[in-house]
Amino acid sequence: MAYLSDIEIAQSIKMEPIGKIAAKIDIDEDSYEPYGKYKAKLDLSILNRENENGKLILVTAITPTPAGEGKTTTTIGLSDGLRKIGKKSVVALREPSLGPVFGVKGGAAGGGYAQVVPMEDINLHFTGDFHAIGAANNLLAAMLDNHIYQGNALNIDPRRITWHRCVDMNDRQLRFVTNGLGGRINGVPREDAYDITVASEIMAVLCLSESLSDLKARLSRIIVGYTYNDEPVTAGDLKAAGAMTALLRDALKPNLVQTLEGTPAIVHGGPFANIAHGCNSVIATRMAMKLGDYAVTEAGFGADLGAEKFLDIKCRVAGLKPSAVVVVATVRALKMHGGRAKTELGQEDLVALEKGLPNLLRHVSNITEVYKLPAVVAVNRFPTDTDAEVALVIKKCAELGVKAILSDVWAKGGDGGTELAEEVVRLCDEGENNFSFSYPDEYSIEKKIEAVVQRVYRGAGINIVPAAQKQIDKLTSMGLSNLPVCIAKTQYSFSDDMTKLGAPEDFTVTVRNVKVSAGAGFIVVLTGDIMTMPGLPKVPAAEKIDVLEDGTMVGLF
Numbered sequence: 001m002a003y004l005s006d007i008e009i010a011q012s013i014k015m016e017p018i019g020k021i022a023a024k025i026d027i028d029e030d031s032y033e034p035y036g037k038y039k040a041k042l043d044l045s046i047l048n049r050e051n052e053n054g055k056l057i058l059v060t061a062i063t064p065t066p067a068g069e070g071k072t073t074t075t076i077g078l079s080d081g082l083r084k085i086g087k088k089s090v091v092a093l094r095e096p097s098l099g100p101v102f103g104v105k106g107g108a109a110g111g112g113y114a115q116v117v118p119m120e121d122i123n124l125h126f127t128g129d130f131h132a133i134g135a136a137n138n139l140l141a142a143m144l145d146n147h148i149y150q151g152n153a154l155n156i157d158p159r160r161i162t163w164h165r166c167v168d169m170n171d172r173q174l175r176f177v178t179n180g181l182g183g184r185i186n187g188v189p190r191e192d193a194y195d196i197t198v199a200s201e202i203m204a205v206l207c208l209s210e211s212l213s214d215l216k217a218r219l220s221r222i223i224v225g226y227t228y229n230d231e232p233v234t235a236g237d238l239k240a241a242g243a244m245t246a247l248l249r250d251a252l253k254p255n256l257v258q259t260l261e262g263t264p265a266i267v268h269g270g271p272f273a274n275i276a277h278g279c280n281s282v283i284a285t286r287m288a289m290k291l292g293d294y295a296v297t298e299a300g301f302g303a304d305l306g307a308e309k310f311l312d313i314k315c316r317v318a319g320l321k322p323s324a325v326v327v328v329a330t331v332r333a334l335k336m337h338g339g340r341a342k343t344e345l346g347q348e349d350l351v352a353l354e355k356g357l358p359n360l361l362r363h364v365s366n367i368t369e370v371y372k373l374p375a376v377v378a379v380n381r382f383p384t385d386t387d388a389e390v391a392l393v394i395k396k397c398a399e400l401g402v403k404a405i406l407s408d409v410w411a412k413g414g415d416g417g418t419e420l421a422e423e424v425v426r427l428c429d430e431g432e433n434n435f436s437f438s439y440p441d442e443y444s445i446e447k448k449i450e451a452v453v454q455r456v457y458r459g460a461g462i463n464i465v466p467a468a469q470k471q472i473d474k475l476t477s478m479g480l481s482n483l484p485v486c487i488a489k490t491q492y493s494f495s496d497d498m499t500k501l502g503a504p505e506d507f508t509v510t511v512r513n514v515k516v517s518a519g520a521g522f523i524v525v526l527t528g529d530i531m532t533m534p535g536l537p538k539v540p541a542a543e544k545i546d547v548l549e550d551g552t553m554v555g556l557f
Contacts, residue, residue, distance in 0.1 A: 006111050006557045010119040013260045021258045025090060025291040032256060035127050038118050041253040042266070044211065046287055053289040054090075055323035055428045059298040059378075060307035060367075062360045063501070064491055066342050067332040070111065070380040070410060071298055074328045074417075077114035077409020078378075078424065079296040080261045081417025087425065090292030091116070091263060094270035094280045094300070095130065095255070096123050097198045099170040099534055101556070102542035111557070112410030114417070116257050116265045120553045129206075129268070130168050130197050132251035136219075136244040137166045137202045143240045144224050145180070148188050154237055155227045158190045162515060163224035164532075168197035172535030199275045199532040204486075204520035206248060207269040207281040208317055215252055216245040222519035232478065234518070254284040261414050264291065273300025274491040275532050277309040277522070282318040294424075301491040303327060303363040308456050311371050312437050313484045313522055321435050324427040325367045325375045326420070328407075329360045331385040331393065337502045346384040353389055357396050358503035362458060362494070364402050370438050370455050374431025376423045377404040441482050445472045445514070448485045449525055453509045457494045464511045471514040475523060480516055489527040496528030 004012070018040045022032050032040040059075040072093065079091035093116065096108035101123050109119040116122060125131065141163055148156055167174065174194035180187035197203060201222055209215040220236030227233060235241050254268040268284035271277050278300035279285075288295035299306030307325070315321065331353060332345040338356030340349055360377065367375045377397045379390060390406065397404035405423055408416030439451035446464065453459045464472065475481065492498040495507040513526040536542075544555035 006115060007119065007553065007555070009113060010115050010117050010260070011552070013117065015117055016258060016262050018256060018258075021262065021264050022256060024262070025088075025264045027256075027291070038257065039121060039127060040256045041127060041250060042256050042287060044253060044283065046290055047283065049290050051290065053286075054088075054291075054293045054295050056285070056289055056320060057294060057296045057324050057326065057424055057428075058307060058310060058322045059296065059326045059328060060303040060363070061301070061328040062333060062363055063302040063304070063337065063493060065333045065336040065501075067330060067336050067345055069328050069330055069333055071328045072108060073111040073114045073410050074326065074378050074380055074407055075296055075298040076110040076116060076259050076265070077407065077413060077417040078326065078420055079265075079294075080114065080259055080263050080414030081409065081421035082294050082296070082424070083261070083263050084414040084418050085421050085425070087294050087421070088292050089263060089294040089296060090288040091259065091265045092280055092284050092288040092295055092297040093265065093267045094298070095126055095267055097130070097196065097270055097272070098124070098168045099196050099198070102545070103170045103534065103536050103540055113260060113413035114409040115260050116267060117260060118257070120556060122257065122267060123556055126267070127255050129251040129255070130270070132247050133200060133202045133206060134166055134168055134197045136247040137197070137200045139244060139247065140222070140224065140235055140238070140240050141165045143238050145187055147238055154233055155229065156225055156233050157228045158188055161190065161225035163222075164193045164195045166195045166197045166200045170196065170534040170536045172533065175531065175533045193533070195532040196272070196534060198270050198272045201517045201520055202244075202248075203269065203271045204276055204517055204522075206252060207271055207277070207279065208314070208520055209252065210282055210318070212245070212249065212252060215248060216241050218519040218521070219244050220519075223516060252283065254281065254287055273306035273309060275488040275530060277313050277486050277520075278306035279310045279314045282314065285320065286318070294428075303366060304456055304494055305489070305491055307367070308438065308452060309486060312439070312452070313486060316437060316484055317521060322373055323433065324424050324431060325373050326378050326424065327360070327364050327367065327375055328378045328380055329393070330380045330382060331389045332382055334360060334393070348386045348389060350388060350392060353392055356502055357393065359501070360393070361396060361400060362503045364397065364400055366456055368400070368402065372432075372434040372436050374427040374433055375402050376420065376427060377402055378407040378420050379404055380407050380410070441484075445476060445481050445485065445523055449487065449511060452485065452487055457509065458503070458505060459495060459507045459509050461508055462511055463508050468511045468514045475514065475516050480518070480523065483516070484522045485525050486517070486522045487525045487527060488530045488532075490530060496530075
């Protein structure tokens with residue numbers, strides 16, 4: 001049987017005008033700014049509404065594999081499913097980065113009959129938010145280097161500049177560069193680097209800001225380097241925050257689009273979860289809660305990354321409390337965690353499945369036992385999954401006191417997500433919810449890292465290299481140890497070694513670099529071989545993307 005591609009499905013659906021989508025959640029014409037027929041920017045005044053906030057649903061997943069999990073697809077399908085059972089739902093998602101779109105992953109607007117549209121726009125330039133973030137980031141870099149060139153009144157040490165330029169593309173050639181060459185008129189020579197835009201602190205700042213004034217204050221606090229006297233230098237010191245805020249003024253406003261079934265969708269911000277905090281903006285999440293009785297959002301990669309950062313950073317900073325958590329899994333991915341090759345996943349294998357199930361069970365127990373939140377497992381079913389395999393997953397989840405429900409939203413849209421929606425509603429109303437963080441604010445930086453490694457990853461402990469310990473000591477002396485930690489590590493394992501699949505034990509996580517994102521308000525901890533600028537694969541997804549003579553786009557997922 002031939003299946004339509006995601007882009008073919010998206011192109012076959014007639015979208016509703018954005019005004020009709022806005023009306024579904026009581027947004028009048030004065031509260032949104034259309035970007036064409038099917039997109040709009042939402043006014044921040046919506047946050048001032050006095051109605052009671054809706055319930056917040058977090059969708060996360062098992063440790064990702066090349067077999068796929070379908071987290072975004074499930075998030076969208078669940079929101080459609082809630083509408084199908086008569087609930088007023090709004091879905092809140094991150095914006096895709098051009099790096100993965102043109103690299104390995106392809107599009108990131110859901111899949112099958114659970115997508116947000118217009119998917120071509122969302123996956124590419126959308127409303128220009130990422131371009132604005134990149135421009136603000138690189139304006140700060142330009143003003144920093146210009147300050148040094150023009151006399152360096154702040155006494156900045158060029159060897160201790162921590163601010164990188166950025167571009168929203170996977171480009172390994174830019175990981176380490178030397179600039180300012182060609183004589184005095186062309187700047188001061190120094191070593192530099194580029195990050196991908198979604199790893200920029202500007203992205204984190206935008207996604208954690210609560211207002212325009214908060215955005216400006218956070219931008220001012222960004223530390224760009226240190227003086228010869230070992231004092232931090234900020235964007236505020238460089239008088240850059242006002243101009244950066246001007247570039248980000250419209251980008252701070254969330255974007256309204258729709259699902260294939262016309263459910264309102266807010267898509268805004270997009271920090272990576274393996275190298276940043278992996279959640280959409282606080283403003284978008286709060287707006288979804290203002291506009292719907294149920295706000296369904298997602299966090300990137302597995303629950304050890306996106307969900308941990310959503311709960312320990314975003315919820316802590318914004319004072320949010322989820323009402324329920326959905327953990328997405330596939331039989332195929334669990335068999336890979338059990339040692340089965342990707343080419344063999346179509347065959348029933350209860351032995352490999354049982355070996356891989358501890359990965360799912362660890363994520364679930366983290367949600368219910370560490371964070372003390374009610375959870376449900378969504379089994380994203382594939383045609384090759386057998387009844388015996390599905391029954392094994394359901395049985396093992398039941399032993400933890402968690403229900404596992406088949407989700408068929410890829411093939412059926414909202415109709416395939418109604419059972420999951422019913423369970424989510426039940427958990428919101430009846431589930432035991434004693435939400436707590438994995439560590440308290442007063443822990444030292446070292447103890448916070450260790451708490452995440454031991455309580456969430458279930459590792460034996462941490463190994464802090466001497467250079468990283470020196471950085472921790474410096475940040476502690478600056479009075480920054482009260483900040484939460486944002487641990488950057490591989491998405492493919494609970495450990496910092498991507499080859500350790502399943503549920504590894506007795507491993508040690510190596511901390512090799514620690515730095516502060518003072519504007520965002522967290523400590524960044526780099527582990528293992530994690531990099532903030534990905535590279536393209538041997539055969540990039542970009543090679544398959546094209547535009548036909550009539551303007552129709554093809555090959556985008």
